[in-house]
Amino acid sequence: MNPLYSSWHYSPAAIASAAWLYNFTCAEQARATVLDIGCGSGESLLCHASAYPESTCVGVDIDPERINAAMTAADIIFIFTVWG
Structure with missing residues (x-):
């Protein structure tokens, strides 16, 4: 399992495998x-x-405090361009 993901269920490899079972491409x-x-x-x-x-x-959440925390974290590590 890729250590970036908290569970193998969320890894891109698992998602691609599930898609393959249903004849979808990722x-x-x-x-x-x-x-x-x-x-x-x-x-x-x-x-x-x-x-x-x-x-x-792209992340969506109903809780504005959690979104603000995500935007702050993204700004700190310079990964996302955040639009307000």
Whole structure:
């Protein structure tokens, strides 16, 4: 398992394997667009963005405090361009 992900269920390899079982093709990991609904403070997205800097990562959460925490973390590590 890739240590970037908290569980093998979330790894791009697991998602690609599940897609293959249903005869779907997946985007290339390095350039994929990732949407995380209920992203919280963005830990998974930040891990993915750091591993695959050419990918596009978008996080959505209902809690403004968690979004602010994610935006702050992203600004600190210079991974995302954050629009307000």
